[in-house]
Amino acid sequence: MTHTITAPRPYQNYVYAYPHKTAYRPFTPRPLLADLWAGESRRALSLYLHIPFCEVRCGFCNLFTRVGAPDGLTGRYLDALTRQAEAVRAALGDARPPHFATAAFGGGTPTFLEAGELSRLCDIAERVMGADLRAIPLSVEASPSTATADRLRVLAERGATRLSLGVQSFLDREARAAVRPQRRADVEAALGRVRDAGIPVLNIDLIYGINDQTAATWRQSLDAALAWKPEEIYLYPLYVRPLTGLDRNTDPIAAEREWDGQRLRRYAEGRDHLLAAGYEQVSMRMFRRLDAPPQGPDDYACQTDGMIGLGCGARSYTSGAHYSFDYAVAPREVRTIIDTYTATTDFTRAVCGRVIDGDEAERRYLLQSLLQAEGFAIADYQLRFGRQPRDAFPAELDALAERGWLTDPDSHQLRLSPEGLAYSDAIGPEFFSPDVRAAMAAYEHR
Numbered sequence: 418m419t420h421t422i423t424a425p426r427p428y429q430n431y432v433y434a435y436p437h438k439t440a441y442r443p444f445t446p447r448p449l450l451a452d453l454w455a456g457e458s459r460r461a462l463s464l465y466l467h468i469p470f471c472e473v474r475c476g477f478c479n480l481f482t483r484v485g486a487p488d489g490l491t492g493r494y495l496d497a498l499t500r501q502a503e504a505v506r507a508a509l510g511d512a513r514p515p516h517f518a519t520a521a522f523g524g525g526t527p528t529f530l531e532a533g534e535l536s537r538l539c540d541i542a543e544r545v546m547g548a549d550l551r552a553i554p555l556s557v558e559a560s561p562s563t564a565t566a567d568r569l570r571v572l573a574e575r576g577a578t579r580l581s582l583g584v585q586s587f588l589d590r591e592a593r594a595a596v597r598p599q600r601r602a603d604v605e606a607a608l609g610r611v612r613d614a615g616i617p618v619l620n621i622d623l624i625y626g627i628n629d630q631t632a633a634t635w636r637q638s639l640d641a642a643l644a645w646k647p648e649e650i651y652l653y654p655l656y657v658r659p660l661t662g663l664d665r666n667t668d669p670i671a672a673e674r675e676w677d678g679q680r681l682r683r684y685a686e687g688r689d690h691l692l693a694a695g696y697e698q699v700s701m702r703m704f705r706r707l708d709a710p711p712q713g714p715d716d717y718a719c720q721t722d723g724m725i726g727l728g729c730g731a732r733s734y735t736s737g738a739h740y741s742f743d744y745a746v747a748p749r750e751v752r753t754i755i756d757t758y759t760a761t762t763d764f765t766r767a768v769c770g771r772v773i774d775g776d777e778a779e780r781r782y783l784l785q786s787l788l789q790a791e792g793f794a795i796a797d798y799q800l801r802f803g804r805q806p807r808d809a810f811p812a813e814l815d816a817l818a819e820r821g822w823l824t825d826p827d828s829h830q831l832r833l834s835p836e837g838l839a840y841s842d843a844i845g846p847e848f849f850s851p852d853v854r855a856a857m858a859a860y861e862h863r
């Protein structure tokens with residue numbers, strides 16, 4: 418589709434959470450968790466446990482993680498997680514005990530932990546926090562080399578319903594170029610182990626936009642993934658971000674447009690191939706097999722419900738604040754933050770974060786709903802915020818309509834067109850508040 422209006426750069430900011438952690442700041446004074454959670458609903462919370470360790474650092478990664486864990490660091494980290502969980506559980510109180518509707522172990526690489534340590538992790542979620550892992554969806558991220566049979570067995574027994582494997586590319590050459598050295602045979606073996614473990618939902622992550630990745634090599638990776646009939650596939654555009662390993666090889670600015678074009682083509686090829694193979698598109702990145710089993714009770718709404726994050730890179734959300742610990746990407750800084758976390762004994766207060774007022778809550782809801790392929794019902798929005806999205810964000814939504822990025826501007830549903838969905842990472846930032854933009858711009862990457 419061609420439009421006369423110049424399109425913005427397509428890959429600006431992956432809005433997986435709003436506001437981004439680079440907009441968080443140290444709280445002074447630090448609020449008590451008991452106060453932050455005092456009036457909050459505990460009806461359908463999400464529990465997230467963050468494990469900040471990986472075996473190697475992937476070239477594209479800007480997540481909070483460190484390579485390796487010397488001298489019993491994982492054990493000390495689990496000790497600190499336990500202390501934090503106890504403090505958070507106490508802050509929630511017993512008058513209205515929390516009900517967790519969903520749980521996830523993320524990272525880093527949670528399966529960096531050994532089988533016994535994964536058992537401990539599940540114990541923290543169940544015995545300390547009170548999450549019934551066997552009754553709710555439990556999602557776990559893994560890398561091919563750490564997805565060993567003994568670890569997968571523990572996770573399956575404890576109730577994991579979804580295992581997400583970061584494959585990125587099935588071509589050894591591409592994996593080496595952009596991700597990490599890995600052999601396809603090892604990746605295939607890991608996929609076999611995940612299937613053998615009987616975890617109901619397998620997700621495979623793939624990346625496009627790798628140097629020298631062609632339509633043909635991209636198709637090879639897609640087909641290799643499809644051969645496993647995964648219930649979900651995520652297609653991620655490669656991003657080069659500050660202080661990640663790939664920076665050393667950053668393309669000059671002049672090549673960026675060409676790279677954008679390459680990524681847009683790979684995106685469209687990937688999307689069309691998966692749609693033709695019996696998948697539905699859930700968002701720009703996520704595709705779900707049409708006949709995939711349901712993921713269990715789905716009463717958690719990520720746009721609005723609360724989240725309790727444990728671990729030094731995890732966020733927590735109440736309706737009035739988002740908070741976490743200090744944030745960094747550079748290895749030395751990450752190590753310091755992890756060491757500080759493992760030495761912490763008092764977890765009763767929030768350290769860094771951002772107050773979420775009504776305006777930010779509305780932006781967050783709109784962003785996270787609009788970037789889903791199905792969009793959202795305007796009536797639901799009106800009910801929640803007392804006004805139409807078009808009254809809240811007239812300029813932003815007009816710009817989307819002018820570009821042809823809304824399916825039908827007059828319908829009852831606000832939904833991105835296929836081209837709009839392809840530009841999700843340009844659309845998201847359009848809805849950031851001036852304050853959040855300023856805070857992100859002022860953040861010093863480290």
Ligand code: SF4
Nearest residue numbers: 471474475478480525
């Ligand atoms: S992409 Fe995932 S596996 Fe790779 S370094 Fe980052 S957190 Fe670790």
